[in-house]
Amino acid sequence: MILMDDYLKRLRRAADLEGLAAIVKSCQRCSLRGGCSQVVFGEGNPDAKLLLCGEGPGADEDRLGRPFVGRAGQLLDQILAACGFQRFEHVFILNVVKCRPPGNRTPNAEEIRACLPNLRMQVHLLKPKIMVLLGSCAAQTILKTEDGISRLRGRWFQKGNIWFMPTYHPAALFHRPQLKKDVWDDFQQVVAKYRELIDSEHTFPHG
Ligand code: URA
Secondary structure (H helix, E strand, C coil): CHHHHHHHHHHHCCCCHHHHHHHHCCCCCCCHHHHCCCCCCCEECCCCCEEEEECCCCHHHHHHCCCCCCHHHHHHHHHHHHCCCCCCCCEEEEECCCCCCHHHCCCCHHHHHHHHHHHHHHHHHHCCCEEEEECHHHHHHHHCCCCCHHHHCCCCEEECCEEEEEECCCCHHHHCHHHHHHHHHHHHHHHHHHHHHCCCCCCCCCC
16 A cells, blocks of 8 residues: 555656656556566657557567557557657557556456556646547546447537547557548547647548
């Protein structure tokens, strides 16, 4: 308990994203850290006001220490490119949990709760205007709801200064390609909001 409090104190004192990354990389708040090879903090432009949040690192992410670098990540990069967004220029990408759950299972409630202060502090320092929530784990955790992703997707949720757009996780599109149109529609809404709130000049190859 004392150790946990100490971690939270250190976390709250992080002055910038780099400092926060160093602290999060030392996190031992749940058992996931024991079973993964490294903590995947997130990456992108630290000044980006558009944040993308996934579920947790998979095998490729765990190996490379970077978010969304496997098959789903390649698809995500393609979706972003079609919207005129580049990973290191327009967005910052992170996950609900920073350590790979064994066998790529969905993180459980306890693991999510343990990692939530890390995510909260990332959001606090990044100060996004828009967050895209990729899949039900991110959407349910961040919007604090048990509603399924098919019910949540495609609608804006506003909390404080942040606009949230839940959509399907890119990995879901491999099993259910019929969802691609919904994801595309959701990202079109993100582009429109990006132009409204972040950069009215944002060019978008398809619109
Ligand atoms: N899936 C996620 O949710 N996050 C990653 O970083 C990779 C795959």
